[in-house]
Amino acid sequence: MEAEVKSRSWGWLLTVSVIASIVVAASVLTLLRQLNHPNGSASVQGNHGPIVKKYADALSIAMQFFDVQKSGKLVNNKIYWRGDSGMEDGSERNLDLSKGMYDAGDLVKFGFPLAFTATMLSWAILEYGDQMRAVKQLDHAQDSLKWIADYLINAHPSENVLYIQVGDPEIDHRCWQRPESMTEKRPLTQVNTTYPGTEVAAETAAAMAAASLVFKKTNSTYSHLLLKHSKQLFTFADTYRGSYSISIPQVQVYYNSTGYGDELLWASSWLYHATKDAYYLEYVTLKNGIAFANWGTPTWFSWDNKLAGTQVLLSRVNFFGAEDIPIIENLDLQIYRKTAEAFMCGLLPDSPTATSSRTEGGLIWVSEWNSLQHPMASAFLAVIFSDYMLGSYTENLYCEGKLYNSMDLRNFAISQVDYVLGNNPLGMSYLLAYGSNYPQYVHHRGASIPTNATTGCRDGFKWLNATDPNPNVAIGALVGGPFLNDTYIDSRNNSMQGEPTTYNAALIVGLLSGLVTISSIAPSFD
Numbered sequence: 001m002e003a004e005v006k007s008r009s010w011g012w013l014l015t016v017s018v019i020a021s022i023v024v025a026a027s028v029l030t031l032l033r034q035l036n037h038p039n040g041s042a043s044v045q046g047n048h049g050p051i052v053k054k055y056a057d058a059l060s061i062a063m064q065f066f067d068v069q070k071s072g073k074l075v076n077n078k079i080y081w082r083g084d085s086g087m088e089d090g091s092e093r094n095l096d097l098s099k100g101m102y103d104a105g106d107l108v109k110f111g112f113p114l115a116f117t118a119t120m121l122s123w124a125i126l127e128y129g130d131q132m133r134a135v136k137q138l139d140h141a142q143d144s145l146k147w148i149a150d151y152l153i154n155a156h157p158s159e160n161v162l163y164i165q166v167g168d169p170e171i172d173h174r175c176w177q178r179p180e181s182m183t184e185k186r187p188l189t190q191v192n193t194t195y196p197g198t199e200v201a202a203e204t205a206a207a208m209a210a211a212s213l214v215f216k217k218t219n220s221t222y223s224h225l226l227l228k229h230s231k232q233l234f235t236f237a238d239t240y241r242g243s244y245s246i247s248i249p250q251v252q253v254y255y256n257s258t259g260y261g262d263e264l265l266w267a268s269s270w271l272y273h274a275t276k277d278a279y280y281l282e283y284v285t286l287k288n289g290i291a292f293a294n295w296g297t298p299t300w301f302s303w304d305n306k307l308a309g310t311q312v313l314l315s316r317v318n319f320f321g322a323e324d325i326p327i328i329e330n331l332d333l334q335i336y337r338k339t340a341e342a343f344m345c346g347l348l349p350d351s352p353t354a355t356s357s358r359t360e361g362g363l364i365w366v367s368e369w370n371s372l373q374h375p376m377a378s379a380f381l382a383v384i385f386s387d388y389m390l391g392s393y394t395e396n397l398y399c400e401g402k403l404y405n406s407m408d409l410r411n412f413a414i415s416q417v418d419y420v421l422g423n424n425p426l427g428m429s430y431l432l433a434y435g436s437n438y439p440q441y442v443h444h445r446g447a448s449i450p451t452n453a454t455t456g457c458r459d460g461f462k463w464l465n466a467t468d469p470n471p472n473v474a475i476g477a478l479v480g481g482p483f484l485n486d487t488y489i490d491s492r493n494n495s496m497q498g499e500p501t502t503y504n505a506a507l508i509v510g511l512l513s514g515l516v517t518i519s520s521i522a523p524s525f526d
Contacts, residue, residue, distance in 0.1 A: 048134055048519035056135040058421055059512040061433050063137055065476030065505040066144035068446070071109065071179065072098035081451045081472040085179035089166045089186055090154065097166050097188070100151030105444035105499045107179050108172050111155065111164035112200045112244070112255050115207040116303040117503040118148040119270070120380075122210035123313075124510030126525050127384055129214075131516050141509065142214065149211045149226060152204055159232045164200045164244065165189035169254050176460035178449050183457055189248060193236075197244030201237035202263035203306075205230045209270035213525045227274055234267050258304055261292030266306035269313045273525050281325065284314065285332035295335045298343040300366050301377040303503050311340035312381050312388075319392040320523040344385055345399035347378055347412050352400040361486040363419045369496050372420065372430060372481030376507040379416035382409045383514035387521045410515075417511055420478070425486040431508070432500075433475040440469035441492040443499040447474040448492060464492055478504045 067079045071086035089109070090097030101117070103110045125132065125141050132138035155163040167186045175184050191197030208230035215223040237260075245257045265284050272280035289295065294307055301308035315337040322330050346355045349362065359365045364375035386409035389397065397404040422429045422437070429435040432442060442448075447470045449455060449463045470492070477500035482488045488497055 048131060048517040051135060051517050052515065054421065055417070055512050055516040058417075058431060058434050059132075059135060059137055059509065059516055062431060062476045062478065062505060062509050062512060063140045063144070064433075065474065065478070065500065066101065066140075066147070066502070068474050068476065069101040069502050069505075070147060071100050071102060072147075079475070082446065083180045085182065086166070086186070090163070090188065093157075093163075093188060095157060095163065095188075096154050097151060097163065099147055099154070100166070101148060101502050102179060104501045105442070105447075105495065106169065106172050107177070107182055107184075107445060108167040108169050108254075109151075109165065110255055111152075111162070112203060112251075112257070113303045113501070113503045114148060115152060115200065115204040117506045118145060118152065118207035119203065119210050119266075120503065120506040120510055121145045121148075122207065122214050123384075124380075124506065124513050125214050126210065127387070127521055128510070128513035128516075128519070131513050131519050134519075135516055137513070141513075142218075145211055145214060146222075149208065152207060153225065153229055156204070156229050156233060160236045160240070161190055161192045162197070162201050162204060162233065162236070163188050163190045164197060165251070170250075175457035176445055176449075176464045177455055177457060178446050178451075178453075178460075180446075181455065189251075191244055191247060193240050195244075195247040196237075196240040196242035197247055198237045198241050198260035199257045199263040200244050201233050202260065202267040205233035205237060206263070206267040206270045206306075208233065209267065209274040212274050216526070230267075230271060230274070234264075234271060237267065238264060255303070261288070262306040262310065264288065265292050266310045266313075269310050272317070273313070281317070281329060284310070284336075285329045289332050289335070293336065293339075295339050296342070298339060298346055300374050301381055302373055308340070308343050308378075308381060311336045311343065312385055315340045315385065316388055319388045319394065340381075340385060341397055341399075343378075344382060344397060344409055345404075347382055348399065348404055348408055349412070351404070352402055359482065359484055359486045361419060361425045361482075362415055363424070363482065363486070364416060365482075365484050368483065370480045370499070370501060370504065371483070371497070372478055373501070373504055373507065375416045375481075376420070376478070376504060376511055379413040380507055380511045380514065383413040383511060386410045386413070387514070391521050391523065413511060414515060417508070417515060420508065424482070426482075426488060428488065430479050430481060430488075432477040432479070433473055439479050439488070439490045439498060441490050441494075441498065442470055442474055442477055442479060443492055443495040444470070444474045444477065447472045447477075466492075474500060476505065478508050 073084045087098050100109045129138055132141055171184050208226040212223045212226035243257050243260055245252050268280045268283040299305050299307050314333055318333040318337045345351045345353045357366050364378050365371055366374040386406040389406040420430045422435055429438040432438050450471045480497045480499050
């Protein structure tokens with residue numbers, strides 16, 4: 001990524017006092033409803049409705065961007081202009097860090113957003129694996145996830161050491177080369193007990209816990225290995241608290257962290273789902289809810305801020321598993337859910353608390369840089385929450401005097417992905433290779449350089465500045481996105497709008513998987 005992206009709080013904020021007034025009345029009703037409806041009948045996996053062809057087509061395309069971004073010795077490579085690369089990554093420390101994925105249009109492996117990519121791809125598989133299977137994309141998703149997870153395992157060689165970056169972005173951005181022929185130095189960056197990085201260690205713990213659930217039934221040995229690493233990393237993150245942005249100031253330029261409390265809650269939530277160990281549930285409720293959860297104040301979901309995702313993930317427990325949890329912790333879960341509901345209310349365009357952070361074309365819009373991250377992340381959470389409502393027989397979402405249902409949230413999610421696929425003022429697809437009108441000058445080194453070109457570090461910039469469209473299509477790339485006025489400048493030098501990211505790919509894959517067909521979800525990830 002070529003510039004810093006930060007999360008921002010929503011303009012519409014709901015105070016804890018308002019939340020609390022709702023909770024008192026709603027908590028008892030919710031608990032009774034959950035106790036009176038056996039959740040085993042709420043979901044029958046494998047049953048689904050008609051396939052929505054445009055979403056199935058888009059999902060097939062979006063999934064291929066993971067192949068575009070792969071590092072290492074490629075297996076069954078389907079991207080003709082890609083080849084083996086990064087084969088020596090990690091060798092200076094006798095580690096094999098050749099796998100993983102390049103972050104964006106550059107050739108750096110940033111561990112923080114890459115771990116988030118793995119967490120989100122895992123979540124998508126866990127919720128919508130049946131839908132993926134129905135359109136023959138599940139194997140591809142699992143293979144892509146394992147490619148990242150293999151890298152993360154190798155990046156964690158001991159309990160309190162995690163390698164969080166391969167390559168130096170300052171060096172990398174002085175070169176314009178294909179990954180197969182890069183000549184730049186690839187130094188390693190680590191966090192440890194002396195230079196802690198709670199947020200990146202916790203996000204990696206979340207990724208491994210979520211991935212362990214994905215592989216639990218198909219590869220139990222691998223699943224156990226992932227869970228072992230996850231637990232170790234969570235203990236490391238929590239014991240040696242400190243932001244990696246402070247420990248390693250140079251990371252502030254590209255992936256600056258605004259805090260680590262959200263990642264600790266996020267990781268512990270995933271570990272609770274993976275282990276059912278009450279310790280992790282107590283961690284996010286009684287022990288650290290007040291300190292880190294920012295209850296009552298919805299915030300945008302992103303690689304940097306996991307609170308909204310945590311709220312939705314813990315809502316799953318409240319929707320489907322509340323009867324097994326002590327009432328004091330259930331009340332905290334109810335507050336997580338109420339904050340998630342406030343988030344959902346803000347997304348609905350005609351809600352009394354609707355956010356004004358959207359374009360005239362209807363797209364959620366928060367940041368100039370990588371503007372599609374927030375609408376895709378928000379829509380993914382909306383379709384999940386919609387399915388939680390449906391699966392738990394929850395008929396209504398209450399938004400300050402107005403009632404909505406699960407289809408309202410689903411329709412919001414549809415509006416966001418339809419905008420991306422071409423229903424926007426430009427009539428252009430922001431997903432490369434979907435439709436006939438999509439960006440031709442994407443900011444991506446590999447896509448911009450012909451496969452037969454011989455370039456060094458500096459002379460490759462002639463391809464950055466070339467006037468011809470990219471010779472290679474970065475199929476499935478979701479570009480940064482439009483400006484607030486719904487415009488887009490298709491220029492290779494416009495990294496603000498034209499650079500795709502691997503984590504955005506995970507977000508749109510999850511969203512499309514949830515929309516490709518209507519299907520019931522499982523009450524448990526087990």
